[in-house]
Amino acid sequence: MKIQLSLDRVTIPEALQICHDAADAVDIIEVGTSMIKDFGNASIQAIRRAYPNKTILADSKTIDEGAYEFCSAYGAGADIVTVMGAASITTIAACREVANEQHKDYMIDLLEVSAEKMQLLRQFEDAIFCLHLPADKAGSGLEQMIQDNLQLLQGVSRLAVAGGISLDTIGLIAHSGFEIAVIGGAITKAGDRKLAAEQFRLATKG
Numbered sequence: 001m002k003i004q005l006s007l008d009r010v011t012i013p014e015a016l017q018i019c020h021d022a023a024d025a026v027d028i029i030e031v032g033t034s035m036i037k038d039f040g041n042a043s044i045q046a047i048r049r050a051y052p053n054k055t056i057l058a059d060s061k062t063i064d065e066g067a068y069e070f071c072s073a074y075g076a077g078a079d080i081v082t083v084m085g086a087a088s089i090t091t092i093a094a095c096r097e098v099a100n101e102q103h104k105d106y107m108i109d110l111l112e113v114s115a116e117k118m119q120l121l122r123q124f125e126d127a128i129f130c131l132h133l134p135a136d137k138a139g140s141g142l143e144q145m146i147q148d149n150l151q152l153l154q155g156v157s158r159l160a161v162a163g164g165i166s167l168d169t170i171g172l173i174a175h176s177g178f179e180i181a182v183i184g185g186a187i188t189k190a191g192d193r194k195l196a197a198e199q200f201r202l203a204t205k206g
Contacts, residue, residue, distance in 0.1 A: 001174050001204045004057060004160070005197070006184035008032030012039055012046045018188050023051060025197035028080070030057040030182065041076035048077030055079045061109060063087045066094035070106070074098070080105040080128070085113040085121055096124055107160065110149070118152050128180065129156050133163025142169055146176060170203045 005026040007015040012035070019029060029051060035043040036058060044058050058078035062069045066083060073081040083095040085108045092108065099106040108121060111132040121129070131149050133142050142164050153159060161173055162182035173181050183200055190196035 001178060002027035002180045003197070003200055003204065004028040004030050004162075004180050004182040005187060006030045006032050006059070006162070006182050007047075007188065008034045008184055010035065010188070012043055015043070015047065016050055018193060019047065019051065021193035022187050022197035023054065025194070025201040026183075026187075028055045028057050028180065030059050031078070032184075033059045033061050036060055041072060044073060044076035044078055057082070057107070062091070062095060064091055066091040067098050070095050070098040074102050074104055078104070080107055082107045082109050082130070084108075085110045085117060085129075089120060089123075092121070092124060096127065100126075115152055118149075122156070125157070128158040128160055129153060130160040130162055130180075130182070132161075143172060146172065150176060167199060167203055170200055174204045 003026045005022055007018060007030060010018065015035065023029060029047055031044045031047055044056065048056055056078050057080040058073040059082050060069050060073050062083040064087065070081050083092050083106060095106050105128060107128040107130050108124060109130050109132050131145060133145050146161060159178045160180035160182060161178050165173065165181055165183050166186050170181060187193055187196045187200065
């Protein structure tokens with residue numbers, strides 16, 4: 001399983017320091033939505049320059065203007081860009097088209113997506129589907145969310161999960177067939193970020 005390090009609510013220099021501490025133990029570096037809102041594509045470009053060989057995800061949370069936003073993020077150096085599952089099917093299709101043209105990956109964020117919409121989204125067979133517990137829930141209900149949605153997503157080949165993941169819950173995620181675990185504060189706010197990242201890495205191998 002891959003670990004995705006989520007960088008949110010930090011400046012670019014702070015993000016680079018976090019990466020310096022933790023990047024060796026993670027597979028994907030996420031330029032979070034708040035960084036993109038605060039600093040634009042400069043935040044993606046800075047991480048790409050510092051880590052040319054890492055997979056970079058831009059969490060743009062695209063809801064409209066799919067082709068434009070995806071072209072912009074990929075152009076800044078992203079390997080994966082996110083679109084909201086709540087977006088129109090037309091928008092998601094536009095995002096997929098750009099991703100395929102550029103031979104990149106795209107992630108569909110399933111935040112607050114209904115079961116009915118989930119079925120419509122299954123047509124995007126090449127997407128990474130991300131179960132996402134809202135940040136405002138501070139990790140409460142993560143395990144229940146996973147249990148409630150795994151059946152709906154049965155047969156989906158690429159799954160990620162985000163939202164308050166801790167060392168207490170990483171084991172469940174690692175054994176539930178997820179390709180990617182998105183981890184933010186449990187690493188970025190740790191007293192020893194390097195150690196925290198290494199502990200998550202070890203836990204995914206258990």
